[in-house]
Amino acid sequence: MKRTFLGEFEEVVLLTVAILDEGAYGVTVTQEIEQKTGRAVGFSTVHTTLQRLEEKGFLASHMGGATAERGGRRKRFFTITAAGRKALAEVKQTREQLWNALPPETLQLMV
């Protein structure tokens, strides 16, 4: 199976969606990343990444019901798919393997 490459920002977005669980859509994801990571991200970047992740099959989306605010427009909610979870797990595992492979003296320097 061809392994899908997950970019750094993609990983962040994917994780955020997983964190937000049911309430993940463009606005919440953007705000969450801003608050959790403290870095200012553009909405457009988040939006395109969400789109790309959906295309890759890591996310699934569905339109919510009509809303009272935002001009009555519906929200597109994202949920993480099994493939997304697996990809996150793989990334985490790779990282851990790498961390584990670090010589203890270097590890001490870093911490």
Next chain:
Amino acid sequence: MPQAPSPMHYTPPRFATWLLELFGHPDTGEEVQGDLLELYVYWVATVGKRKADWRYSWSVLKLLRPLAGSSKKEQYTPPFSLGPAMLLNYFKIAYRNLLNNKGFSVINITGLALGIACSIVLFLFILDELNFDAFNKKASQTYRLYVHSSINNEEANNAKTAPPAGPTLVQMLPEVLTQTRIGYFGGHELRYKDKIFRENRIYTADSTYFDVFTLPFIHGDPSIALKNPNSIVLTETMARKYFGQENPTGKSLLVDGTNLYQITGVMNDFPDKSHFHCDFLLSMSTYPEVNQQNWLQGNYSTYIVLKAGVDPTRVERKMKQAVLGRLGPDLEKALGFSMQQFLANGNVFEYRMQPLLSIYLHAKRQYNIDPNTEWGGARIGDSVYVYIFSVVALFILLIAVINFVNLSTARSEKRAKEVGIRKAIGSSRLKLMGQFTTESILLTGLSVLVALFLVQLMLPGFNQIIGRQLTLPLFTHAYTIPALLAFTLIVGLLAGSYPAFFLSSFRPVEVLKSGVQKRKSSIRSLLVITQFSISITLILGMIIIRNQLGYLQHKDLGFNKEHLLSINNAAALGDKLKPFKAELLKNPAILSVSNTSLLFANGIPGSGYLFGKRSGSDPVLCQYLDVDADFVKTFAVPLKAGRFFSNDRLADSTAVVINEAALHAFNTNSPLDHELTEVDVNGSKTYRIIGVINDFNYESLHRQVRPLVFHLSPVRQAASILTIRIQPNATKNAINYIEETWQRFEKTDQCHYSFLDERLARLYEAEQKTSIIATVFSALAIFIACLGLFGLAVFITEQRTKEIGIRKVLGASIAEILFLLSRQFIAWVAIAILIASPIAWYAMSQWLDNFAYRVDISWWVFVLAAFLAIGIALLTVSFQSIKAALANPIKSLRSE
């Protein structure tokens, strides 16, 4: 609950929002716009309006995907609008609609079917007219020569050419493949064993005839059939007439009891669509005198075939030169002065070419060839009638289509709910248009089927009127069914597109909530006005045609045409003509008898005449009649000056009488005792003018009276006619006596007599036919228009039922309500009259210009047409409006 000033009150930059709406990715438009709006509120709250605006715009800019199209499939795929399920639904709805509104359906289908049937019939006729002579294999390379002359500014075209013309061209011009000449042989008695008939359709032709014209042989070989002298070829019908089932080749026919002609072939009967028809073809080589070089005579029709790919205009130019060289000397000899001088005086005498395919339809109009210069065997059509009938066919179709459009839009209210629901469920406008168009195509298809049936009913009658054998080649012709399908599609689209456009434009919310707003449909008025303009134009045309025909019938022709009987085959009597005449005069019921050459027909011969001494003056073209001394007495034509021929003056054989038109043409006041010279290469003959006769119409009234010269001479036999004036009250007695006397004198031939006024009427056969066809089709057109009007009336009164009820309750009288309901229709028709009158006036003036003697289009014609149209419209509408006006208002008001 008190509300804090909310950032919701700020709106993001409008321009950016607009950009996003327009150029954002269509698939994610909704949520992106929503998300951004939400974020904007958040940004305004957290970083202030200015920064929020900035971030908003920046995000929008980065999100623009101006080239993106919607690539994602929606979750629910709507059925393909032409898929089987949807089509089935369209059909079902169409079918239910048909059944639900039986009245409208019947009106719609009848109107359309009638319109389509009429246009199919007319189209078949037009197609038939356009395909004349096309059966010849080399039709497109074949040309007929004709002589164009302009002498003293008197233009003439003559389809009869000099005998050496054809052979000379083949010799001199390499572009000319072959030629053939056809000459009329006259009426003769043919005999085989005990079978004797007098035949009138015998022609002589060159041996190359069958190289030019394609006519398969049943027996014999076409390439040599007409080679030897005294050979004759006959048609299948004639072969059967003389020989039964036997093969006649090798046998001989005895002509006039003296000459034996050997039958060398039997050809198929001439196709119906040939401009030339005959029964017998005689070999030209029987008459070697044809080959003498006389360029002024004009007895033969010459057809030439050009090599493929040759430019005919170049050949024509070369031909003019070639002919001029040959013709010049003859002309000089006859006129007595040189060709150069003749041409320098502005005169023209030249040979030209006319395509074979244009002979039938265009000989008369474009080539201006007088039917008089064709032989009796040529059929002449008229391109104008093709145009007229095309226009009528289109008009009728248009009226029918308009009916459809009007009724469909008028009924829109009933379909509005359907449209609303379909749209609410998710149908797009395009799909609705598709549905309505499908429906109209379906209805058209149904109408076409009915129309095909109607065509079969109409064709026999139509054929009888026009004298054709038109059939609808439904299965025998490969193109018919595809053409009909295409026709159905086009008419269906034409009729269905506006209703589809109109109906699909309804907004579901409005329609479902309150129904269609009643609006004045200006398009509908326009269409009804168009319909009635067309109908009124047709009515006007019909009245004017009838008017003109009546005028032709009753016009004073300059002689007394009542109680005249003519025997057309008097030539059969031969030498016994004189005693026969004497015998007839013995009966007191017969007042006088005159023997003349061809009269009141096409083909009265003419010749060039020089007035006075030969002084180099240009010749005047005059027609001539051979008559006997009793002419004036029989026809009762008054003399203007001098005297008529007399039996007891011998010198009268070199005397002539001219008519007034000739007098004007000679430009003189005192013609008596002047000399008149008939121009001829073989020695011109000079006559003395002894009298002038009043102008009388000896040809159809399409022409002015032309210069005419009377000769007293033994009547040329082929066309001699006996005209008999009988006692007004003794018709039966006279006819019996004539027939009885004829039988004593002539055994083989029947006596063919007719009343002169009947013969005169036959001069206008084409016009009579047009009149009948015009009457029938305008009646149909008006009927179709009335169907539509009736439908509209039903609909409109239905719509106003409540209004009428209330008006009646409030005290309106029946007359007032009738006026209320009819007012609109009368207005429509009135406007239509204003539009139609000038159009009809113009068109009919053009038609009347065909006649030298014509009626003026007077104002009462328009008044009559107006009354007719308004009358018909009112009659159509009144049925409904009277019903509505008489109805009890309780009925209409109770239902609320």
